[in-house]
Amino acid sequence: MMCQPDHYPFKVKLLCSIRLWSVGMIATMLSACAVGPDFVPPASPTESRYTSEPQAEQTVVADTQAQHFSAATQIPADWWRLFKSEQLDAVVQLAIAHNPTLEASEATLRQSQDNLRAGYGVFYPQIDAGLNAARERSAPTQQGLQTPGSIFNFVSIGGSISYVLDVFGGQRRAVEGLSAQRDYQLFAHKAAYVTLSANVVNACIARAAYSAQIRATEELIALEGEQLAATEAQVNAGTGAYTSVLSMRSLIAANQGSLAPLKQKLSQAEHLLIALEGVSFSTANLPDIDLKGLSLPLALPVSLPSDLVRQRPDILQAEAQLHAASANIGVATAAMFPSFSLDGTFGVAGSSFGNLSAENGKFWSVGPSISIPLFRGGSLWFGRKAALDAYDQSRAGYRQTVLGAFEQVADSLKALEHDAESLQAQVESRNAAEEAFHLLQIGYKSGLSAYLDVLTADVQFHQANIAYLQAVAQRQQDTVALFVALGGGWWNTQVAAKEGKTP
Structure with a gap:
């Protein structure tokens, strides 16, 4: 009606x-339209590769294996399963479940979500209720009266309602900024997830490599012990020089001395794993992972640059920061315009709770209000200028993040190519050194080889074997680096969750 x-x-x-x-x-x-720029995500890069020269389709064959690069290959969210080690998967899952840094990231994400929900409250009327009871004494002289003052009781019950008319969109831009902050924390959480899984896998690879180097050194010391016994027998028989015994003992001692630094690095890798898992050091039980038991992923993804900027968490974080800076421009711009609101109050008052229902004790008011900023000493103008400067800073930061991501991908791709070449060279070096060492051992026992040649071959074989194990570990860790550089596959979490693989 x-x-x-x-x-x-x-x-x-x-x-x-x-x-x-x-x-x-x-x-x-x-x-009305909200003042300030409407955020548009940065344009995707048009490049089709990360390096100046065309990307190789595969690495050279190293240790009988070649890794293939393909843009059609997807990164699974649980990419570490590509190493085909149940023990490795168990360590990663334990870290995901208990890591304090990841838990803190989840709490921060929930906080940003709750802040966004709280921000939406500005779109609803604000309703308050109040109760006031007081005993007062009046002072008529304050109103210029000469009458005596009086003491009285005053009781009131009332409520108020206000509704901000967001004519210029300042409130909407503020909520938009909260939404961008929520997105930032979301991708920060994804970044923490990817970083944690990579650190755990790298620590496991390093631990396995140090263990393999320790075993190789201990095996070499055992062989040298056998050689020392044979040398001592020759000295006792008068067919060998005692200096050979001393040289052999010196070599054994030197190799035994190299075990301590390796064991220290092994302990550090284990301590890092325990810290990443978020468990007590006294109760931790790390599984033994053999370096040879880790399968090298052979089918490697190479996302296009246009896809990478929509996948890497740090790039998406930078984009969310840029979005928040854009929204802040709208907030600062709207502050320069008038603000409108509808306000109302209502209630009853009296000298006691018993007479609150009296007709002359009822009061109410309703009406619009407008606030127009006329002069603020330039604070609003320069506040908007500061918001524009912050946007320029965020835009430059976004570009730097993208360039850094491209650099990491390019480095990882080149590293894998060079790792394969280096590993194959180490394979050939180790095989040749091992064969030479065994032949010279046989020749020395039969009196056909000089002892100095055996010692030289011994050292070369040990060095070649250690270098081979290091090259194997480096190739695996650079494979991890490529998965991380391409974003870690977190966007495929739903697929993995259906298979019960990731949280």
Whole structure:
């Protein structure tokens, strides 16, 4: 039913006018555009590769294996399973479940989500209620009266309602900024997840490599012990020089001395794993992972640059920061314009709770309000300038993040190519050194080889074997680096979750 002011008392006429005015203001607000720029994500790069030369389709064959690069290959969310080690998977899953850094990241994400939900409250009327009871003494002289003061009781119960008319979109831009902050924390959480899994896998590879180097050194010391016994027998028989015994003992001692630094590095890798898992050092039980038991992933993904900027968490974080900076421009711009609101109060007052229902104790008010900033000493103008500067900073930071990501991918791709070449060279070196060492051992026992040649071959074989194990570990860790550089596959979490592989 439409209001017809001519047929109603004044109070009703006022309410009808306010209602019509409020509806008009709300319609104006809803039809108004929010000031400030509407955020547009940065354009995707047009490049098709990460290096100046065309990307190789595969590495050279090293240790009988070649890794293949393909843009059609997807990174699974649980990419570490490509190493085909149940023990490795168990360590990663334990870290995901208990790592304090990841738990803190999840809590921060929940906080940003709750802040966003709280921000949406500005779009609803703000309603408050109040109760006031006081005993007062009046001072008529404050009003210029000469009458004596009086003591009285005052009790009131009332409520208030206000609704901000977001005509220029300042509130909407503020909520948009909270949404961008939520996105930032979301991708920060994804980045923490990817970083944690990579650190765990790298620590496991390093631990396995140090263990393999320790075993290789201990095996070499055992062989040298046998050789020392044979040398001592020759000295006792008068067919060998005692200096050979001393040289052999010195070599054994030197190799035994190299075990301590390896064991220290092994301990550090284990301590890092325990810390990443978030368990007590006294109760930790790390599985023994053999370096040879880790399968090298052979089918490697190479996402296009245009896909990478939509996958890497740090790039998406930078984009969310840019979005928040854009929204802040709108907030700062809206602050320069008038603000509108609808306010109302209502309640009852009296000298006691018993007479609150008296007609003369009722009060109410309703009406619009407008606040126009006229002079703020330039604070609003320069506040907007600061928001624009912050946006330029975020835009430059975004570009730097993208360039850094491209650099990491290019480094990882080149590293894998060079790792394969280096590993194959180490394989050939180790095989040749091992064969030479065994032949010279046989020749020395039969009196056909000089002892100095045996010692030289012994050292060369030991060095070649250690270098081979290091090259194997480096190739595996650079494979991990490529998975991380391409974003870690977190966007495929839903696929992995259906298979019960990831949280």
